Amino acid sequence: MGRKKIPGLIKRAGVWHIDKQISGRRICRSTGTDQLVEAERLLARVIDEARQAEIYGVRPERSFEQAAAKYVVENTHKRSLKNDISRLKLLMPWIGDTSISRLNLGSLQPWIDHRRAEGAAAGTINHGLKVVRRILNLAAHEWVDEYGLSWLLTAPRIKLLPDVDKRQPYPLSWDEQEKLFEALPKHLKQMALFTVNTGCRDAEVCNLRWDWEVQVPQLKTSVFIIPSEHVKNGDERLIVLNDVAKSVVEEQRGLSNTYVFPYQDRPVQRMLNGAWLRARKSVGLDMVRVHDLKHTFGRRLRAAGVSFEDRQDLLGHRSGRITTHYSAAELTSLIEAANKVCSKSDKPDLVVMRRLRLVG
Structure with a gap:
């Protein structure tokens, strides 16, 4: 005749489970084992931890x-x-x-x-x-258990590693932009041209949908409003179209009923793909990432004298303002600001200081 098991253990689907009232509280959990001895040991520990927490305020051990x-x-x-x-x-x-x-x-x-x-x-x-x-x-x-105790008395200090290798932004010159874009396949060139004129992120461009387009009849143009769930900072994203971005959108119209930038009837998963890597290598711009197009747009806006507030709105940065509610006059101002970076102007090109590593 086998020995009796400790009360509070039930075997389901070959695994022992705890189901026991301890100090008026019901505890239900899997032991994760099919061995009765191991299950009993765990149950004994759970009972002891519950009593220690109840009587002495000792926090149970949690992995x-x-x-x-x-x-x-x-x-x-x-x-x-x-x-x-x-x-x-x-x-x-x-x-x-x-x-x-x-x-x-x-x-x-x-x-x-x-x-x-x-x-x-x-x-x-x-x-x-x-x-x-x-x-x-x-x-x-924040986490408090059934005994009114936090899971942890104090949180240890987890210091991050010094990120000395962090990649710095690389805004493109007009000549670099022309070389890179010409090396891209047509669908990527269209996406890149749109990105460098709107400051969108890679995912925002890849997932851009026609049903996010909002017509603005007063200004004879349209804008796109990206829902918050598709934006990194969790806010709705207004995309204002300058003349170049608007022409790109018109060229894309009709290629897909759903996505603005389809490739073989499907959305592009990411712009930084094999075609992008091959193109940048072929023109000696191995350091250029897709996100550098957003930096390029921002730097050009600043160089053109666009205000900080307008740069925030055009780049989709969180600002505390309700950035998808604008009057026609405000939208006109943003479109005019975005049009300042449509093409190379008579002003001096961006001067980017590169850090040179001296070998001695």
């Missing part, structure tokens, strides 16, 4: 994996959650089983060293550290 799971469940609305999940997957083999009370920069060092050995840049590693820091801050300041 980083548990904290990460809570973070993911609570942030399904977050636009960058998919990226956070990817970073957490890289972290789990190193700190998933570690108690959040024992996490600090020292316990993260093996993971940091591993990522460096893989060739990850400091900025990439910092993205992972930021997710860990965010989770630990939530555990210390």
Whole structure:
């Protein structure tokens, strides 16, 4: 005759689950094992932790994996959650089983060293550290358990790595723009020309839809309003069309019923693709990224004397203003500002100071 199991354990689908009343609270969770002895040990620990928390205010031990799971469940609305999940997957083999009370920069060092050995840049590693820091801050300041205790007494200081290799913006000169754009296939050239005249991000251009276009009959033109869920900062994005951007839009009209910039009846996934890499290499501009087109637009606006407030609106930067509500006069002013950078003017070209590395 087999021995009796401890009350509070139920086997479902071959795995033991805890279902027990402890100090008036019902605790239900999986033990993650099909072995009765292991399940009983875990149950005993859960009972002890519950009583320690109830009587002495001792916080139960919680793993980083548990904290990460809570973070993911609570942030399904977050636009960058998919990226956070990817970073957490890289972290789990190193700190998933570690108690959040024992996490600090020292316990993260093996993971940091591993990522460096893989060739990850400091900025990439910092993205992972930021997710860990965010989770630990939530555990210390916002997450409260059934005993009225925060998950963590205090959050450790997670210092980011110095990002000495951070890539600086590279605004294009007019000659560089002409060389690069001529080397691009037609569909990418159209997208690049639109980007350098609107200051849009890569994803905004790739996903630009015709049903986001808003006609402005008073000004005999149109604008695009990108919904907030498709914008990095979470605000609606107004796209004002200068003469060049407007001509690009007219050339694209009719190619697709849905997307402004289709390729073989499908949206382009990203502009920084193989065709872009080959084109920039062929003209000796290996350093140029798609995002540099946005920087180029911004620098040209500044060089043309466009006000800071108008530059914010044209570039889609968060400003505290309701940037998709404009009068006809305000839109006219923005269109006039954007038209100042349609083509090379008589003014001196942008002078970009490059840092030279001296070899001695």
